[in-house]
Amino acid sequence: MxxxxxxxxxxxxxxxxxxxxxxxxxxxxxxxxxxxxxxxxxxxxxxxxxxxxxxxxxxxxxxxxxxxxxxxxxxxxxxxxxxxxxxxxxxxxxxxxxxxxxxxxxxxxxxxxxxxxxxxxxxxxxxxxxxxxxxxxxxxxxxxxxxxxxxxxxxxxxxxxxxxxxxDAAFPSGFVALLWPMLSRKHALRCAVGGAVAALALAPFTPPGVPLAGAALVGLWLAR
Structure with missing residues (x-):
């Protein structure tokens, strides 16, 4: 190489x-x-x-x-x-x-x-x-x-x-720590905001785990 x-x-x-x-x-x-x-x-x-x-x-x-x-x-x-x-x-x-x-x-x-x-x-x-x-x-x-x-x-x-x-704060803070350096790019920020909105919208009426999966799907769709 x-x-x-x-x-x-x-x-x-x-x-x-x-x-x-x-x-x-x-x-x-x-x-x-x-x-x-x-x-x-x-x-x-x-x-x-x-x-x-x-x-x-x-x-x-x-x-x-x-x-x-x-x-x-x-x-x-x-x-x-x-x-x-x-x-x-x-x-x-x-x-x-x-x-x-x-x-x-x-x-x-x-x-x-x-x-x-x-x-x-x-x-x-x-x-x-x-x-x-x-x-x-x-x-x-x-x-x-x-x-x-x-x-x-x-x-x-x-x-x-x-x-x-x-x-117990390690879950949200860990994800924020991984995500934060990427948010300086507009494209990444749009994906993060879209995923957050999807998770908040799904959280009140879906089983645990579904909001996170939904947020990931929305983020992937916006990143295409």
């Missing part, structure tokens, strides 16, 4: 240092996810397995949020799947950089999240994310998310009701 001049000589240490602030945020967010999963009566092992297989904070918080408010598994899966549709675009962007056959590409593609993709794009050439940065930073972020989730599931039963510590 061709890399931009100067980026090819970046050491593993430099890549790790560049990713460290993001990893810390992912780690803390993972702890919140683990705590809230236990509070929602989700088995700790299942929360850790979910983090290992899904590795997508927004989708995982959405799924647990639906379950914790009485929604069914189907509504949780639909909400999570809709939020993960953006990874199709990431996959297309990474396709030229990922090595090996189909199975290896699927495994390495598991590391694709907003943060690892952004770091790889910043380190690579236009239209070709840097593979080395993607793999190293993605692995670092994956470990932080998984360890954070594990710690959260362990300390969750000790903490008890997460509302005492304000952790």
């Amino acid at each position: 061709t890399m931009r001049v100067g980026q090819a000589t970046r050491s593993t240490r430099e890549i790790l240092l560049g990713a460290a602030p993001l990893v810390f945020g992912v780690f803390v967010f993972g702890i919140s996810f683990g705590v809230l999963s236990v509070a929602a009566h989700f088995p700790g092992w299942a929360a850790v397995l979910m983090s290992a297989l899904v590795f997508a904070a927004s989708s995982q918080f959405a799924a647990i949020g639906v379950v914790s408010t009485g929604g069914g598994i189907l509504a949780a899966v639909v909400a999570a799947a809709l939020l993960n549709l953006r990874y199709i675009a990431m996959g297309i962007g990474l396709a030229r950089s990922l090595p090996g056959g189909r199975f290896l590409r699927v495994l390495t593609g598991q590391l694709a999240i907003d943060e690892s993709y952004a770091l790889a794009v910043g380190a690579g050439e236009p239209g070709r994310p840097d593979l080395r940065t993607f793999l190293i930073s993605g692995g670092f972020l994956y470990a932080g998310w998984l360890v954070g989730t594990l710690i959260g599931t362990v300390v969750g039963p000790v903490l008890g009701d997460p509302r005492r510590l304000g952790l």
Whole structure:
């Protein structure tokens, strides 16, 4: 794979240092996810397995949020799947950089999240994310998310009701934190406002999980 001049000589240490602030945020967010999963009566092992297989904070918080408010598994899966549709675009962007056959590409593609993709794009050439940065930073972020989730599931039963510590606010505040940097673009702002209006309109008379799924559908429609 061709890399931009100067980026090819970046050491593993430099890549790790560049990713460290993001990893810390992912780690803390993972702890919140683990705590809230236990509070929602989700088995700790299942929360850790979910983090290992899904590795997508927004989708995982959405799924647990639906379950914790009485929604069914189907509504949780639909909400999570809709939020993960953006990874199709990431996959297309990474396709030229990922090595090996189909199975290896699927495994390495598991590391694709907003943060690892952004770091790889910043380190690579236009239209070709840097593979080395993607793999190293993605692995670092994956470990932080998984360890954070594990710690959260362990300390969750000790903490008890997460509302005492304000952790119940992690659902809305987490989504706002993920969304806020994107709202400087008019197109993204239109999608966010449309989704919010749809969720508020559906909330009074639909089961838990449906407003979130509806908001995601409206956002996708406006983004077309």
